[in-house]
Amino acid sequence: MSRDFVRVRFAPSPTGPLHLGGIRTALYNYLFAKKHGGTFILRIEDTDKKRFVSNSELYILETLKWCQIEPDEGVGYGGPHFPYYQSKRWNIYRIYINKLLEKGYAYYAFDTDKDLDKKRKEYSNRGLTFSYNSKNRITLNNSLTMTREELHTKLKSCYSYVIRFKIKPGEKLKMHDLIRGNIIVDTDHLDDKVLLKSDGVATYHLANTIDDHLMKITHVLRGEEWLPSMSLHILLYRAFGWNIPYFAHLPLILNKNGKGKISKRNADGLDFPIFPIQWEVPDSHIIIPGYRELGYFPEAFVNMLALLGWNPGIKREIFSMKELIHLFSLERIKKSSIYFDIKKANWFNKKYLINEKKxxxxxxxxxxxxxxxxxxxxxxxxxxxxxxxxxxxxxxxxxxxxxxxxxxxxxxxxxxxxxxxxxxxxxxxxxxxxxxxxxxxxxxxxxxxxxxxxxxxxxxxxxxxxxxxxxxxxxxxxxxxxxxxxxxxxxxxxxxxxxxxxxxxxx
CATH class of the missing domain: 1.10.10.350 (Arc Repressor Mutant, subunit A)
Known part of the structure; x- marks a missing residue:
């Protein structure tokens, strides 16, 4: 693996505070980049306007700074691939969506929400699940069922539409994940995902793929929840004729009581903090303390987080950032989900307190x-x-x-x-x-x-x-x-x- 060309990115959405899983993703990207003399990039993926939260970006920047895993390039740091906000790259996405349309890898879909709801109910009544896929698209209201003239008339009349990716059926798509190994997906089971929404905003799938290519990302390290999207992203890379980056999907962090993964949605039901630093809920007087405010040292927090899914291969558990960088490898990241234990987090803090913070x-x-x-x-x-x-x-x-x-x-x-x-x-x-x-x-x-x-x-x-x-x-x-x-x-x-x-x- 060439040290000169490793480029990784952390691409959070500004929809609220980072939780343990999100900041661990940032940490692993940082460690991997530094291990290989590469570049760690921060990109804000703000295509979801409905879930946008105003103070999220500042929170992300402050969290990375507190954890001492600051980016080399990106939002707040500058770089040659400006802008690093998806919301400011619309003209770029439009160029590439047109290329997909021209090559026949994408198509216009004029189905209304009401039309699709009706289809879902029809399928549900028959005990089936509706999917906008290669089997159904030919019977739906899209450009694949129209003549060029009909399509031109629709577009000229300003009908609302989305643009979908056209999945080619009948392929056993072979993929490789650096953590999970070889994966095969039958494209017959994939649906035609929306690439461009009716409001003209690119979806995560399209924007993410284009940005990763243009920003020369070599390795995509992200959470396990994105594993089902890997096939679509690889097909998009193929459709554009681009080199496909290496993918590595990180294991979930689960609550120790076994009640699902740690996330912002279940934060209220947990008896331990999930945010690195304090979060002030916008337009309210609610302040949720993070590890920083509760007295944890950033070094202890990062040390604990690094071992939450990765094994250094030696019996020691206390490591400086320099040592973590030296030892880190994707090969030693676990495939299975990991349980979080607040007692272990406290143990790490105590070790740093006694050894380094007197x-x-x-x-x-x-x-x-x-x-x-x-x-x-x-x-x-x-x-x-x-x-x-x-x-x-x-x-x-x-x-x-x-x-x-x-x-x-x-x-x-x-x-x-x-x-x-x-x-x-x-x-x-x-x-x-x-x-x-x-x-x-x-x-x-x-x-x-x-x-x-x-x-x-x-x-x-x-x-x-x-x-x-x-x-x-x-x-x-x-x-x-x-x-x-x-x-x-x-x-x-x-x-x-x-x-x-x-x-x-x-x-």
Whole structure:
């Protein structure tokens, strides 16, 4: 495969936000282009005016930028094949649709929606499905059933029409997909797809094929949902006499609960995000957070996404973008659909957090403390981070797991607190206060405290819970004796006395 001529494109429609499947398609195109020293192009396929959503294009550009998979050419980046919007290439499509008409590969169809609905009902009543194909077209209202004069009269009279592709029946069309292998389609089972709609707008099939050829696309990497269209696109290439690009159809991403593929339509029923970045629904106050807003790192998100259908062939799972580019190959993309697991996405984020993002955690904690006018030494702060970072998946979670190293707990775990509001608890806390007060400051270490408390107190389970409640406010956290050492003798005793006072007030 020549490195100099690889050209791939990501061609989303501006009909809303990109979801996981869409951005993965962009990523695989990007990785493939970079692997082979090729060009990654962004094209906006905006032929569907009815579904157009105004802020989609900006969303697409911002998403690609956040994911660090920016195009080399296309919308927002320029290039020699301007314009990169299908809506602005109408004159180009008209030239090529006329060539198909002249060669007999396309024809005018004047059937109204009412006519076609009537046909569908007739077939349905007989237990059949109507198809506008080689068997039926000769009985329908199209230029194949008219003389040239009749056609000329129709066109001159401004009758509404579409232009359909004329499928040649009786062929076993042999195709090859780089992921799925050889595929054979019987053209008797294909219908004559519309290439030009009644409003004069080219359909995706026509525009996509012409644009890919003119933009010199060598490899078409797209979602599995486009596999049924592959035969039509190859027949269009043949009709024009053009070289056919390589095709690779990527596996679907399924919801882990088995309820179908991930898509924008079922986003509301999922318990995990499907958009890379935040989406603001136009003309409403609805904002749907994406992975970026929820605290995921772009590197972790991309790493996770790359492995969602592709296997690098080695046991490692953490890869830099440079490594992904080096390892990526179409041969290792799975044929079967892949299940998405949000727990795995969280795992990736945690790995990047621990291995590469500790400075960002430090900065986040510094800002939290600055807002509270708390001055803490760097060494102490780093020690807190090292003690607690294994407990979090996202930067914003660090305060929840470390606040007690800096401030009093402002409340206590209610269920346990209510159970211990009695005189015996007060007695136990007073014993602990005396014990800790009698411990010399140089010996106030986690090792010594563990030995002291566990060996000298009979009801050690309850007293340890009481101490944790006093210091942290809840019954979970890192090793209690390390907390005692970190807070120091005076602060630890102060917090225990505070809990004792609260219990006294309650009883």
């Amino acid at each position: 400075k960002e955690v430090f900065t986040f904690l510094c800002e939290k403390l600055r807002k509270r006018s708390i001055d803490i030494g760097k060494d102490y702060l780093w020690k807190v981070i090292h003690l607690t970072i294994d407990r979090i998946h996202f930067i914003h979670e660090i305060w929840e797991h470390s606040f007690y190293f800096f401030i009093y707990p402002d409340s206590y775990e209610a269920n346990f607190f209510n159970k211990i509001c009695n005189r015996n608890t007060v007695y136990q806390l007073e014993k602990a206060i005396v014990l800790l007060s009698d411990t010399a400051s140089p010996l106030f270490t986690s090792v010594n405290l563990k030995s002291l408390l566990t060996e000298t107190i009979k009801e050690k389970k309850i007293i340890l819970k009481l101490l944790r409640l006093a210091l942290v406010g809840i019954l979970i956290g890192i090793d209690l004796f390390i907390i005692l050492e970190m807070l120091g003798k005076e602060e630890s005793i102060r917090r225990i006395k505070k809990l004792r006072s609260n219990i006294k007030e309650k009883i």
